[in-house]
Amino acid sequence: MTNTLRLRAGLVSIVLLAAFLGVWHLATRSTGTTTTMSPEYAKLMGLTATQGKSAMPGPLDVGAKLWEHLKRPFYDNGPNDKGLGIQLAYSIARVGTGYLLAVLVAIPLGFLIGMSPLLSKALDPFIQVLKPISPLAWMPLALYTIKDSSISAIFVIFICSIWPMLLNTVFGVASVRKEWINVARTLEVGTVRRAFTVILPAAAPTILTGMRISIGIAWLVIVAAEMLVGGTGIGYFVWNEWNNLSITNVIIAILLIGVVGMLLDQILARFTRLVTFPE
Amino acid sequence: MSTFDNPFDPDRKLQAGCACGQHRSAAEHEQAAALRCEPTVSEEKRYEGVVASAVMRAMFPQDLARRAFLKSVGASTALAALSQFFPLKTATEVFAQAGAPEKKDLKVGFIPITCATPIIMAAPMGFYSKHGLNVEVVKTAGWAVIRDKTINKEYDAAHMLAPMPIAISLGLGANAIPFTVPAIENINGQGIVLASKHKDKRDPKDWKGLKFAIPFDYSMHNYLLRYYLAEHGIDPDTDLQLRSVPPPEMVANLRADNIDGFLAPDNICQRAIYDGVGFMHLLSKEIWDGHPCCSFAASREFITTAPNSFAALTRAIVDATAYASKAENRKQIAEAIAPANYINAPVTVLEQVLTGTYADGLGGVKTDAKRVDFDPFPWQSFAVWMLTQMKRWGQIKGDVDYKAVAEQVYLATDTKKLMTEMGLSPPASAYKSFAVMGKTFDPAKPEDYLASFKIRKSS
Numbered sequence: 001m002t003n004t005l006r007l008r009a010g011l012v013s014i015v016l017l018a019a020f021l022g023v024w025h026l027a028t029r030s031t032g033t034t035t036t037m038s039p040e041y042a043k044l045m046g047l048t049a050t051q052g053k054s055a056m057p058g059p060l061d062v063g064a065k066l067w068e069h070l071k072r073p074f075y076d077n078g079p080n081d082k083g084l085g086i087q088l089a090y091s092i093a094r095v096g097t098g099y100l101l102a103v104l105v106a107i108p109l110g111f112l113i114g115m116s117p118l119l120s121k122a123l124d125p126f127i128q129v130l131k132p133i134s135p136l137a138w139m140p141l142a143l144y145t146i147k148d149s150s151i152s153a154i155f156v157i158f159i160c161s162i163w164p165m166l167l168n169t170v171f172g173v174a175s176v177r178k179e180w181i182n183v184a185r186t187l188e189v190g191t192v193r194r195a196f197t198v199i200l201p202a203a204a205p206t207i208l209t210g211m212r213i214s215i216g217i218a219w220l221v222i223v224a225a226e227m228l229v230g231g232t233g234i235g236y237f238v239w240n241e242w243n244n245l246s247i248t249n250v251i252i253a254i255l256l257i258g259v260v261g262m263l264l265d266q267i268l269a270r271f272t273r274l275v276t277f278p279e
Numbered sequence: 280m281s282t283f284d285n286p287f288d289p290d291r292k293l294q295a296g297c298a299c300g301q302h303r304s305a306a307e308h309e310q311a312a313a314l315r316c317e318p319t320v321s322e323e324k325r326y327e328g329v330v331a332s333a334v335m336r337a338m339f340p341q342d343l344a345r346r347a348f349l350k351s352v353g354a355s356t357a358l359a360a361l362s363q364f365f366p367l368k369t370a371t372e373v374f375a376q377a378g379a380p381e382k383k384d385l386k387v388g389f390i391p392i393t394c395a396t397p398i399i400m401a402a403p404m405g406f407y408s409k410h411g412l413n414v415e416v417v418k419t420a421g422w423a424v425i426r427d428k429t430i431n432k433e434y435d436a437a438h439m440l441a442p443m444p445i446a447i448s449l450g451l452g453a454n455a456i457p458f459t460v461p462a463i464e465n466i467n468g469q470g471i472v473l474a475s476k477h478k479d480k481r482d483p484k485d486w487k488g489l490k491f492a493i494p495f496d497y498s499m500h501n502y503l504l505r506y507y508l509a510e511h512g513i514d515p516d517t518d519l520q521l522r523s524v525p526p527p528e529m530v531a532n533l534r535a536d537n538i539d540g541f542l543a544p545d546n547i548c549q550r551a552i553y554d555g556v557g558f559m560h561l562l563s564k565e566i567w568d569g570h571p572c573c574s575f576a577a578s579r580e581f582i583t584t585a586p587n588s589f590a591a592l593t594r595a596i597v598d599a600t601a602y603a604s605k606a607e608n609r610k611q612i613a614e615a616i617a618p619a620n621y622i623n624a625p626v627t628v629l630e631q632v633l634t635g636t637y638a639d640g641l642g643g644v645k646t647d648a649k650r651v652d653f654d655p656f657p658w659q660s661f662a663v664w665m666l667t668q669m670k671r672w673g674q675i676k677g678d679v680d681y682k683a684v685a686e687q688v689y690l691a692t693d694t695k696k697l698m699t700e701m702g703l704s705p706p707a708s709a710y711k712s713f714a715v716m717g718k719t720f721d722p723a724k725p726e727d728y729l730a731s732f733k734i735r736k737s738s
Contacts, residue, residue: 037642038642038644040644041638041642041644043627044553044627044631044638044644045552045553045555045638046553046554046555046625046627048554048555049553049554055534055554077618077619077620079415079416079417079418080418080619080620080623081618081619081620081623140423143424143427143428143431144427147431147432148431149424149428149431149433228421228424229420229424230417230418230419231417236420239420240391240623243391243527244527244619244623244624245527245530245531245550245554
């Protein structure tokens with residue numbers, strides 16, 4: 001039963017994809033009609049002007065270019081031109097560093113706030129104000145004060161991925177069932193031991209959900225941050241190709257950003273499943 | 280005299296009329312030559328000349344004796360005799376190296392536009408390594424980022440818009456940090472492009488209510504466009520909209536009908552034409568022939584902490600600029616700077632900009648060899664002009680010590696010394712008068728110039 005459902009779903013997916021590619025191809029076909037121009041003039045003009053080629057690339061252009069990139073993902077032509085593999089590696093390294101720092105801060109802090117109603121009330125206004133700030137709003141401030149662009153990018157990842165983790169940890173810790181804590185109390189379990197053996201396992205699914213939201217945000221932020229500070233990374237690649245008005249390469253980058261984001265999310269989803277327990 | 284002229288060239292000024300054939304009279308040629316550099320002999324020859332004449336002078340300190348000796352044996356024989364017992368070649372090499380750089384690995388930031396040509400080409404064409412430096416040229420996302428990264432010392436020096444170092448030194452839109460300009464990157468090299476639908480609106484008087492884009496507030500783009508509009512009776516602050524837009528977005532916005540035109544670096548103008556979305560209304564050189572555009576900038580702190588690195592860097596830039604100023608090298612340069620590592624643009628587009636034979640977007644092919652040109656000398660009168668425009672449009676308020684600021688930021692004296700050492704002939708004065716849209720600017724009377732404009736920001 002589930003097998004046939006999966007099969008049918010897969011079939012629908014393929015049909016949808018084919019329809020999408022078909023429409024895309026037809027919509028971006030070159031018209032072939034342009035105003036007449038002297039050959040001398042035409043030599044100086046681009047394909048859009050001379051052959052009526054659409055400014056938007058079709059799926060075939062993107063496919064050919066993608067294959068070109070995938071054939072040699074790790075080339076290095078100097079500081080401003082590196083293969084897509086290298087660019088993605090830079091981005092993942094930045095996201096990883098910022099995200100791990102956020103984990104190191106958010107989870108202990110979240111525990112503390114969750115276990116202490118006083119701290120929770122006192123810090124709440126700060127968190128509420130800092131949480132909705134857009135990642136890019138931090139960027140100029142970070143560049144100006146940290147005075148190092150790659151650390152600034154990592155800082156922006158850190159500051160944006162910390163809030164969902166922090167709030168989810170607080171929520172998870174605060175909503176551990178009172179009965180379980182009371183049982184631990186009657187058994188005279190110490191605070192530290194109680195935190196690790198009772199609260200942590202009980203709050204783990206919520207904490208991991210927070211971490212999963214955060215990695216998504218971190219990956220969203222890196223592209224914008226790298227577009228701004230430049231140098232390396234997939235965000236820089238997008239900016240560099242945008243500068244060249246190469247929409248084909250921009251589409252390829254978008255595709256790859258989506259795939260990597262999905263993979264990161266899947267990894268965290270797997271972890272979440274590991275710690276989930278039936279009540 | 281022009282900067283790259285060879286003072287020992289016997290043919291110089293002997294012909295009647297104009298030497299290069301581009302000007303109607305010798306006087307006109309002289310005037311044009313005073314405005315820009317003309318390339319001549321190779322750097323090696325120049326250095327050799329400098330060293331040889333220094334040795335000659337040392338051996339015959341008295342002018343009369345030296346002349347007598349030269350006359351009796353002839354200059355080339357004297358030179359050959361000299362090199363018999365004095366290692367001229369080695370001396371030249373040592374001389375060209377000058378002091379050993381304190382720091383060899385340098386980072387120089389640039390924005391991917393043709394204005395940065397000397398900075399960029401110096402890397403693939405080996406001008407930095409020739410002067411003993413290992414320079415990494417780093418592409419940067421925008422003018423504000425390049426400003427911050429240079430202030431943060433991530434970059435040792437950078438490509439900046441000519442007015443930017445003045446703005447930074449004055450603390451406009453940044454902390455006040457003393458910045459300097461040892462060399463101008465390029466002269467001319469911008470244009471006003473309009474969307475194809477405005478083909479019939481060639482008179483700026485019809486532009487009321489339109490939307491124009493410029494790359495940055497503290498830029499020649501901004502000042503030239505405002506100047507041009509104001510000369511045609513359009514107040515750029517009230518009659519139309521000026522927006523700060525990054526160059527690639529200008530082309531996209533023009534295609535999307537979101538803006539009506541822009542004043543931008545030539546490669547962006549040419550790209551809009553190449554893609555068939557706009558046409559060239561006019562080149563910025565038609566507003567002011569020989570105007571500065573971008574600069575090569577470094578903080579004063581870098582100069583004091585690494586004077587030899589700074590000198591070597593400036594030499595490399597001046598060398599590259601001299602090479603770029605020769606028309607016959609331009610095609611080769613276009614190919615060198617087109618790859619993704621540098622400007623990342625179609626070679627055809629860059630070639631049209633650098634060679635000056637270009638499609639105008641209206642179906643015609645135009646030729647203007649000086650569409651973009653290269654002359655490194657940082658005229659302090661340029662800085663004074665920019666200050667008058669900053670004041671005119673309300674970017675600076677109150678009194679300005681034009682001369683003091685110009686002389687602090689535009690290092691004409693140091694550059695002159697470096698150029699003389701390199702065997703070039705820089706101009707004697709750092710101030711020159713020039714005309715913008717027919718109106719003469721006297722650098723000695725900036726306030727009078729400023730007062731003569733009808734349209735300016737009321738403050």
